[in-house]
Amino acid sequence: MPYTYDDQNIFAKILRGEIPNTTVLETDHSLAFRDIEPQAPEHVLVIPKGAYVTYDHFANTASDAEILDFTRAVGKVCDMLGVAPSDGEGYRMISNAGENGVQDVPHLHVHVLGGRNMGRMVAKAGS
Ligand code: 5GP
Numbered sequence: 001m002p003y004t005y006d007d008q009n010i011f012a013k014i015l016r017g018e019i020p021n022t023t024v025l026e027t028d029h030s031l032a033f034r035d036i037e038p039q040a041p042e043h044v045l046v047i048p049k050g051a052y053v054t055y056d057h058f059a060n061t062a063s064d065a066e067i068l069d070f071t072r073a074v075g076k077v078c079d080m081l082g083v084a085p086s087d088g089e090g091y092r093m094i095s096n097a098g099e100n101g102v103q104d105v106p107h108l109h110v111h112v113l114g115g116r117n118m119g120r121m122v123a124k125a126g127s
Pocket of ligand 1: 010019021022033034035036038095096102103104105106126
């Protein structure tokens with residue numbers, strides 16, 4: 001079933017400039033900004049400017065230019081934050097999707113988290 005994009009979601013409002021954000025990087029097709037409730041010393045959200053709900057939606061339907069721009073933006077953010085293992089201590093990248101992924105904002109975003117040990121990837125069932 002095709003995705004339906006809700007243009008009233010909070011990240012759509014950020015992209016339209018209706019809500020302020022702390023921008024880390026802006027490119028032709030992507031925006032990176034600090035999470036309002038950081039879960040780690042470094043917590044940046046990277047989003048495409050296009051109307052995509054989830055990573056699979058983006059990966060399956062975005063243009064090559066958007067995918068290239070977004071992928072490079074994530075890499076640049078890791079460099080800017082100094083979390084890339086090549087010269088930093090590493091990071092966790094997360095993209096939640098849908099109900100089981102516990103996605104709150106229905107506009108594709110990847111969380112880039114660093115500055116502390118992130119622990120195991122997911123909690124074990126029942127814990
Ligand atoms: P999700 O659960 O959808 O993967 O994550 C949504 C993220 O968006 C959360 O980490 C939340 O703190 C962040 N967030 C929600 N509203 C705002 C906002 O208005 N500004 C910013 N910068 N982050 C937000």
